[in-house]
Amino acid sequence: MRRSVCLPGDAEEPEVRRRDGEAPNELCENQTVRVAVPAPYFEIVCRHLALTPSACSFGPVQYCPRVLAELSDLQEYYNPDTVELMNWIRSQAPLAAVFAGSPQLLGTVKLCSGSAVTSLPLYSDINLLRRSEDTYQVYAMRSAEDIYKILTSQKTNYVIIEESICTELSINKGCRIKDLLDIANGHVVYDKGEIYSFSKHGRFCHEIKMNYSPYTNYFTRVFWNRSYHVYKVNSVISFQY
Secondary structure, three states: OEEEEEOOOOOOOOOOOOOOOOOOOHHHHOOOOEEEEEHHHHHHHHHHOOOOHHHHHHOHHHHOHHHHHHHHOOOOOOOHHHHHHHHHHHHHOOOOOEEEOOHHHHHHHHHHHOOEEOOOOOOOOHHHHHHHHHHHHHHOOOOHHHHHHHHHHOOOOEEEEEHHHHOOOOOOOOOOHHHHHHHHOOOEEEEOOEEEEOOOOOOHHHHHHHOOOOHHHHEEEEEEOOOEEEEEEOOOOOOOO
């Protein structure tokens, strides 16, 4: 059993359309959202309100007014950097392009552009989890050649690097994505109870932005803003020093 809550406006489902010459993507640009709420959510909130789940199931309007009030308080979230990225993908990237990046971002790419992606945020699929772990190596201390081999094995044409992951700061060390990658890759040194990252290679997401060889041999930056850097995976490697 599912219940839907809509923003005021058109009651029809928003369409997801493609690129040039077509109408805008209602879901991604106009922020009109239809939220399908599973029945268990009503039961959880009812418990919070000290009401029985059965009371909710018989009539949320009568027995759970606070539930409906909370669900009706829908606010718009607007991230201009993400919108700029999606517009670039829809207008500039080839229709057959394959994108790699974090699963959460790739879900947005798939929804807003329809482009092929290397992974999705489906954490029950072990194969997707392994592909995601491989793609996350762009935030590890790996060589340009290693990353190139990983991405080409996934038939990637473009890789998206997120500043929020690459430059993430945290008081608690060891919990960031790049910390977990360093531990998994054996790129850590323990000294007097402290953990330090160490490798003969710099962190890929930092080094590639310096725009020097060998990174420019394998990758070409095609888009960037404050939050995202998009690199094309070169099909032909040019060794220029």
